[in-house]
Amino acid sequence: MISIFILTHNEERDIAACIESALISDDVIVVDSFSSDRTVEIAENYPVRTVQHTFESHGKQRTWMLRNVPTKHQWVYLLEADERMTPELFNECVAAAQAGEHVGYYAAERVMFMNRWIRHSTQYPRYQLRLLDKDYVWFDDYGHTEREVCDGSTGFLTATYPHYTCGKGLNRWIEKHNRYSTNEAAETIKQLSDHGVDWRTLFFGRSEVERRRALKDLSLRLPFRPVVRFFYMYIFLGGILDGHAGFTWCMLQAFYEYLITLKVWELQNGYTSDVDLTTPSPQQEPKELARTT
Incomplete structure (x- = not known):
């Protein structure tokens, strides 16, 4: 048991x-x-x-x-x-x-x-x-x-x-991922400076988990990331086969990616973040986007 x-x-x-x-x-x-x-x-x-x-x-x-x-x-x-x-x-x-x-x-x-x-x-x-x-x-x-x-x-x-996912409504989803995107922006800057893309793991990783993490390292360096992410999910992965729900899902992921890129730009240009990155969020919430990035 x-x-x-x-x-x-x-x-x-x-x-x-x-x-x-x-x-x-x-x-x-x-x-x-x-x-x-x-x-x-x-x-x-x-x-x-x-x-x-x-x-x-x-x-x-x-x-x-x-x-x-x-x-x-x-x-x-x-x-x-x-x-x-x-x-x-x-x-x-x-x-x-x-x-x-x-x-x-x-x-x-x-x-x-x-x-x-x-x-x-x-x-x-x-x-x-x-x-x-x-x-x-x-x-x-x-x-x-x-x-x-x-x-x-x-x-x-x-x-x-x-x-x-999204069982609490789109308003809750948007509020939550607006907060998440600030922390993701800080993590993005850290990853870009700490290490590059592990190409061997990307193509020959031992498991889906290893390959997915290497793919994320690559995705952080792509230009027009929100647009690339939408077409990658909707066309390459076949989100179009998931109907209207699939289209909406892909649009939400692209929107989330766009929030991250905007906040990366803010941090790199000295703007004050809307969330204190030194203080963890007081909430324990589901992480639907954490599983798709």
């Missing part, structure tokens, strides 16, 4: 369905960063444990959780409030944990947007580290999101999970 962590901040709209999908496990823990809505109240109606911890950053929140919250099982699965556990994925996780071949496993998401699976323009399958032995994995900060650090080898699961 495995334990399941659910990370939340103001998730009253999604938390019930998320918990209900997770109750296939006998140990579910909601880690809340002091929501101001009914998230905790709703969670307490279910047979789960609820822990609250002040949010510092995405990486620190996850590492604190793994190191300080006791679990019934050594192996844990990390679930976001707008994601769902499935019986197929859970059974595969249990089997992987029992085998103990690796210290962590990546699972692929199925992005659900405007009541449709956005299969093509999201570069499916895109993997996130979800199942892990909590003694051998921790997280560092990376831009507005986090990046895993594994003391051992990792593997990949075949079962996938649905991710219901």
Whole structure:
């Protein structure tokens, strides 16, 4: 068996369905960063444990959780409030944990947007580290999101999970990614100065995760990045096959990229940022764009 962590901040709209999908496990823990809505109240109606911890950053929140919250099982699965556990994925996780071949496993998401699976323009399958032995994995900060650090080898699961992105409406999406873009701009400047493009990894990386990270290093150096990103997603990746939802998704990604490029220009030209980059956002929110950049 495995334990399941659910990370939340103001998730009253999604938390019930998320918990209900997770109750296939006998140990579910909601880690809340002091929501101001009914998230905790709703969670307490279910047979789960609820822990609250002040949010510092995405990486620190996850590492604190793994190191300080006791679990019934050594192996844990990390679930976001707008994601769902499935019986197929859970059974595969249990089997992987029992085998103990690796210290962590990546699972692929199925992005659900405007009541449709956005299969093509999201570069499916895109993997996130979800199942892990909590003694051998921790997280560092990376831009507005986090990046895993594994003391051992990792593997990949075949079962996938649905991710219901933009479930809180476009106004919330735009506000959130306006904030994210400031941190991404600072991270972009850092990456451009720290290292170049790893061409070998880009073409011959051992996994999708390695190749995707190398591709991001390349994309940061492309001129007209927002336009390039739209056509890459909509035409090259086949977003056009995802219908109206796919077109909207690709436009939103291009808009987000444009915000980042504008804020890079601001920072490089000495403008004051609208967000204090030394102070992490006080919110723990889903990271739909972090998975597509």
